[in-house]
Amino acid sequence: MMTRRIVRTGIQLAGLVIVVFLLVFFLDNRYRVLPQSVHSHLPLHHEGLVITDLTVQTCSSLNPLSKCMLDQKKWHRVEKDLYLGSGWVKKAYVHIKRKREDELTADHKVIVDVRIGKLDPATGEKEEAAEKWESRPAGIWIKTSLKRHASDSKKAVTAVDILFGADAVEPRPGWELVKNGALHLESAKDSRDPRISIRRGPPNRHEKPIPKIRKDGKFKIMQISDLHLSTGLGVCRDPEPKGANGGHCDADPRTLEFVERVLDEEKPDLVVLSGDQVNGGTAPDVQSAMFKIIEPLAERKIPYAAIFGNHDDEGTLSRAAQMSLYESLPYSLSEAGPNTIDGVGNYYVEVQAHSSKHSALTLYLLDTHSYSPDEAHYRGYDWLKPNQISWFKATADSLKDAHSHYTHKHLNMAFIHIPLPEYASPDNDRVGNFTEPATSPAFNTHFKDALVEYDVKFVSCGHDHVNDFCGLSKDPTTGEPELWMCYAGGSGFGGYGGYNQFHRRLRVFEVDTNQARISTWKRLEYGDIGKRLDEQIIVDSGRVVPIQTSNQEEGA
Known part of the structure; x- marks a missing residue:
């Protein structure tokens, strides 16, 4: 009897854990109930992926039903609120579309450059054939390309991150802050000067340095x-x-x-x-x-x-x-x-x-x-x-x-x-x-x-x-x-x-x-x-x- 009771209790506890896990998973997918620190640990920069689109989703921070997330089957959210929680009534997130490089076909576009602010493609930077600038929210311009030759791999944007502050810097090899400053948010007074950082090509590998005594001892x-x-x-x-x-x-x-x-x-x-x-x-x-x-x-x-x-x-x-x-x-x-x-x-x-x-x-x-x-x-x-x-x-x-x-x-x-x-x-x-x-x-x-x-x-x-x-x-x-x-x-x-x-x-x-x-x-x-x-x-x-x-x- 005792053994059956223990087994039954174990099954009930296991069932309860599964239900709670599924409930949290569902709520987090819809309302992002888990803390940001949890999402910060999830993989963001996968090797072998290229960025095919980028946008900003803005929503109300007062509406509990607002998940501030685009279709997760198509979009990946960069888990940093562009207001860093300081927006009185708004929050906003950068979203990116990613695709495996080996799955791209000739009609797939990829992002090869990003700019912030006013940009007139007709008079701005010179465009190569099959490249064009496209406007996105928050003052973002993306340059896309249809060319998918082997030589294009180093040009394609493969990862996107967000840094903050007028004095933001980017020390990671292969990464660079997008030119022309911060994103243009709807409520500038709440802005923390969010800036997009991008990486082109595969991640850089670096060996740990070996410190040595100088020649003079x-x-x-x-x-x-x-x-x-x-x-x-x-x-x-x-x-x-x-x-x-x-x-x-x-x-x-x-x-x-x-x-x-x-x-x-x-x-x-x-x-x-x-x-x-x-x-x-x-x-x-x-x-x-x-x-x-x-x-x-x-x-x-x-x-x-x-x-x-x-x-x-x-x-x-x-x-x-x-x-x-x-x-x-x-x-x-x-x-x-x-x-x-x-x-x-x-x-x-x-x-x-x-x-x-x-x-x-x-x-x-x-x-x-x-x-x-x-x-x-x-x-x-x-x-x-x-x-x-x-x-x-x-x-x-x-x-x-x-x-x-x-x-x-x-x-x-x-x-x-x-x-x-x-x-x-x-x-x-x-x-x-x-x-x-x-x-x-x-x-x-x-x-x-x-x-x-x-x-x-x-x-x-x-x-x-x-x-x-x-x-x-x-x-x-x-x-x-x-x-x-x-x-x-x-x-x-x-x-x-x-x-x-x-x-x-x-x-x-x-x-x-x-x-x-x-x-x-x-x-x-x-x-x-x-x-x-x-x-x-x-x-x-x-x-x-x-x-x-x-x-x-x-x-x-």
Whole structure:
């Protein structure tokens, strides 16, 4: 009897699950009840497909019966509301028709170009035979072609995406933003400046770069933290000095102008993006915000590794979705890491020696999560989990065995977003500003002890924007230096700052493998912009050392 009852209950539960699934599937097809983030994970850019038509469907956001979707058997919707939810009474979506390239016949048209705004085909761009411009809603013009020779494959548009903001950029190889600006929506005051991005031909393949020590034995790492980029120009918070540029301040352009200037002056070999690249609350389209820091790095062919802060995933894309995007971008070394441990972005980067494939440096990057999962007992921020620390130890053990065969002194370093509790220790010697309390986790899992045990020379974080010090932890028994704990300082005008005339900044580490030496300094957005601030040697002859002034001259 008991067995029959269990079987019957199981069948009933299975039936209920199927009914609920079908109901949700039906409602989502008709009314799009699932969140946008779910649809963002669905495949958008299929290989072997070409775009044959493109249009915009506008509908009422007040009408619950309005699905704002064209016939799904013919059209595919790009899952980004062109108003990004800000339209008072309207929403709108770009729709595309797609067809497999090998199924096209001579009478099938394909899109070979897209433009926005006024375009008179009679006097505009020269048309080739069998090509013509056609008008579509929202100021879109599409150029279609009937020619389907093999040489046309590179001309055909094969993917369409939407980015937002007057400062939108497109760092993906093979992609380009459509000319002449934003789409013309019916309610311009609600517009987020949506822009069409297109790809022609097949997707570009790119290999991960392999960072190597330079011929002179040096390797420079720039840590950029707390950019707080938005969808659109962004609003400056606490800009210093307040009267710069006549008091006018657009957050993201000013932030990126600063970063690009220092990139060109320092010429780093690797950039670490140490969290809060995106200001979740002001970035309804995370992709557009992310791309703004990727574009200058890709343009300069600088490899980069990213981890997350507590604000990155407060918008529409999860950590996993963002990391998947990072992994697909050019010059990215970023990885999701093992899915068997907590967090997204627990991984390491090896830097090879100049003349061999042997590792000279290892960078460990870990996800410090966001907010406390137990506010009743531990207010504030989350902490590194025991399984992350176990992963770090196992990985370090494995790499230590591999590095033991090399004759040179191998150097280890680590990057996180939220500072460790030991950052606030009054026993630390410090160089730099300690302007605000260290907002570290209230619960201590003692990751700092694991870093010391496995000979990591320094750990550097972000999070506290107006702290920029390096603090030296010493062995409590012997008083010997054991680990430098540094802050990058906040770089972005979209995040808070400005305390005590605190200017935005970022941190540079330079490794000299010939001397087994690590030096570090900061660069300012305003003021002594050509100087190295608080330059110091933190590792010498492979050993963590007390506070030392660098014997290098100041200057960029």
